[in-house]
Amino acid sequence: MLKAINKTIDNRHLNPWTLLSAESITLNTDRHSRGTLVLGIDTGGTYTDGVLLDYYSHEVLASHKSLSTKRDFSIGIEAVIRGIQIEDPTAIQMVSVSTTLATNAIAEGKSKRVALLLIGYDPELIASFDMQGRFGTPHYYYFDGGHDLYGREKTTLDLPGILAKVGEIKNDVDAVAVSGYFSPLNPEHEHRAFDAISGICDLPVVLGHQLSTKLGSVERATTAALNASLLAVLKEFIIAVRRAMEHRRIRAPLMVVRGDGTLMSDEFAAKTPVETIHSGPAASAIGGRFLSHLDQALVIDIGGTTTDIALVENGHVAVTEEGATVADYKTSVKAANLFSIALGGDSHITLDSENRIRIGPQRVTPLAYLADQYPRIRSNLKALSQRSDVHLSPDWLEHWYLLRDPVGADWLHTEQERKLVDSLAEGPRPLPEILTHLNLYSKVQIDTENLMRREIIGTSGLTPTDLLHVEERHSAWDAGAAKLAMDVFCRCLRYDPADFREHIWLKMTETIVHAVVTFLSGKKLTLSSHARDTDIGQWFFRNSLYDDHPQLKTSFRLQPPLIGIGAPAAIFLNSVAEKLHCKLVLPTHHEVANAVGAVAGSVMITEEVLVYPQVSGDGLEVLGYTVQTGDHREVYEEAADALAHARAMARERALGGALRSGADNPQVIVKEHSDGLDTFRIRAKAVGKPRLMRLGGKDHGVG
Template identity: 65%
Template structure:
């Protein structure tokens, strides 16, 4: 899907690419005017993101590659790798951590790796050594596990206040093995020991993953003669060079939703808004205030892992254009959370599916079940037989060589009673097989709102599903859109209030919160009127946004804004951000031997620690050091003429955090 505007006579073009859960979007902009020249959408290939990226670059049809002065990418690669357990194997060395305390509070599962080991060492709240570092034990464990893992992460207790033990451990490990070593204090100056250890382990697990991704993108650029800086979107919407991203891949957590928020702000021209990005798989919410995406200071959470990484404050729900519409065990209509291929698209690719759905729509409800609307199909050929580990998997792949089949046919031909007997889970995860089913995208085809694929097939599928539900197609459409609207509004209220708004379980008395929610939407009470009113407009992002958000905006008594090119705003956001680097320096007291008197102050940077007699001199040095380091790092990360601001934060009794931020526009190729 490509859109091209008349070309401009210019030499400064930038290419933005977003790899989402369903689509990879690309946009070509003229940098000075920020005019969108061309856009393209391609299906995301999760098994190899670079395939979808190359298809987008080809689809945009760049006439003069030398005019591209920057390429910037937002990616869900890190988030997906963590959520799906596809990161590399990591050993986590914990220096000075109390194993009994960690066990008592059941925090072991938060370390993001099962291979964690405790060693003597670490420091206290004032940067003093708790106990000597046990280097012999560290070296022995390294020798034991170096062939069983791909990287080592080291996190010392209170290492932001004194990283000496982490640094010594890295030096010792590097002398006897060649594995990459990640240090916790280099990723976060926050004192939360569990979050810092988790962040170090996740970063180590993602090193090879993101480095391979960057190499693949670079090769795609080289094959098309694009010689330009490559930038990657951070989780807070700012940009960093590909070299920085390869060293700190954990900072790309939530990169995609952050780019969407930046794109919404850029295209709408508004400073205050609620950005709602409706994709094929998820709907993401982000708040923009005073022109900036709000950032969570508590650290981003991915799956069950809480990190120390600053990222956009957002909420993601499993609702999108390709969410599967089904009946649950209680015969209630549900949407998602699973994402499937729309039947309209499947029939467009395989015309015989249209005939099958037509025949299915004429059956009586007694001879029809919703399983007949679930098709399985071969997405790609297995690269080698080792991916097919059981005879059942081999039989299934062989059966689907002829094309998509409805699930009941598959069960019958393979002589099994239930889908679980097909042992297909890993084949879906590896994107060898895929599912198709009824989705909101199919309903949009039926309604004529978006019709690139087989409208008749979508109609036949809806007729069949309505017969299964003993209802009419119109009633089913109304139920689906009502459920979509309620789900979106419930998510918005929960996100903005930071309070859960769960539905009352069946059989229980309706809670006051649930009553207020329902009455605010449908005005049911004869005496009491309640309502929600959103003070900011909703800026819709993503192709299905108009259909998912129109009624939600009306019920929230606010405006829905769909700016030009809102369908690819996430790719616009990939090039709309600024380069920003933050450097934090800690200043804290040095105590007397008895620990009773303050006899000086430490200035602790990531790789140096200095002593001063007076707080005034320590703070002055920290400000200068932070400013210089932030400026240098921003320039190395690709900023053009960055400006630096310095903030002094009281971080406890006689303890200060000096935060220097350097920000500038990305530097373009000459």
């Protein structure tokens, strides 16, 4: 293998590693001529991808795709680590993982129960803005305390109240989050709450000021609550990944991708799981940038479930300063600026209530795959295609099937669930048959949420992936079954099959172009199907796509090239690029660029130190300047001294953090921002390449 690597060392003039950090820092670019292997893994909603990469030559040596199991992402990771071709696993010097685990756990309510203690928040103010629902947990409680804009104690901390509440609920929650009003300026109350709560119970306690130095109090509380809810989830995940690594005798450091594409060590990730929100799409964008060597580009990643769009500017993935939003929760977590739509290769093609064709938002198992697993499906579809039209509806294509046996009886909550699971014991069944069996008229009468969420039953139906099988552009599974399914759908709609496929491709193109336009413009455009609509925005959009008007010509012109990521990108994005009049770049290995992106990021630690005036009781006189870090606080007489000290401290903390987080020779840059009111924010960013394991080091020995 070493020989192969030596032969194919990449001599491209640019070293993309140096450009992937969020700031332009020239890193040491010590080039190694011998192979330095790293393993990148991305766990998406549909697939888990892995790549074995030569770290310095950027050559992809092996890749592996395996289906994700949403109830336990570690299953897919184990399959990838087991399945990827590695001749000498001990030569791997780093493993890095990006994961939608956090995003999914929050979106699907699978995270742990959290008690959120809000210190010094005004319940009436929160209620008046209707923000109670935004905290990320239904169990939130208000207590007296908190500080003001000058870090002065606003009200005495109600510690007895906090202790009484925690004592009352400690057996009903899995973790506690504490957020104090203006705690980044003075975290004293959060610290005191932490000490007291840890004195009376063993629950993990998360403090808001440790996760965000921004002053937005609701976002900070949400971030703390979500972080607390994810602690156990990410810990289990890390343990599972390390176990899988050990089984293959990989003894390398494990890194986890953050939502902005940078890396952190697994220990950091276990403490700040909330930072992994959006790490999957961020890794895709970085991977696309890395493989294409383009500094300006729009990256589109088409997966099975979603399509994600990100922008690469000056070699960096654009990051949103506002904070990531997940499942309608606004957090203060820094993440890549992403636009995500529920459209992918496995989106369900159905009819809406007005009998119009709809693609997604549900993701289902393609029928071609189902027929591949259960050969009976093909004959069923055959029989279906020979039925008279009167008895036919697209509902017959939707199949439900058992993904696994519900082990204990307690997995099934209702009589209906038991009956449903029983009816599927013999194999997948079409929806109308299931309804008859259960004596029901409509799908909405069946409560499948529990069964679907626990991945006991799955849904299969017609998808774009099936149509690709029909067109022989994809051939993994049963193309015959896919064709039968498509014919049934077309007969129901009296569509010509070729026109139908054309319609689906156009519709997908339109949806993606629409997403690109709204993402880049920041404007909303609702697409209605009424042709007589007088809205010029709509007209402009349609005219630019379909060239309808005989005299007026309009078009979109995307300046940077489009980078396509994901297996179906080659198929779907050509027409998108055409409509956007831009160049489409499909880098080699673009289908696993997400996994490449997982190892391509830099390790980054940002530390912020706040400097703000200490004022007299009447607020008229400045007595000095407070320098506040997470747990350290000092007061200086002169602003200049305070700032100098803050700079030194920020630098030192960022550097130390980066080293602990696994950065090799990190470089630090310090920037100063004024928040007005004589208040300053000193931000130090330490960025370095991940520290790889030194080969030939101490052998820990696996027994």
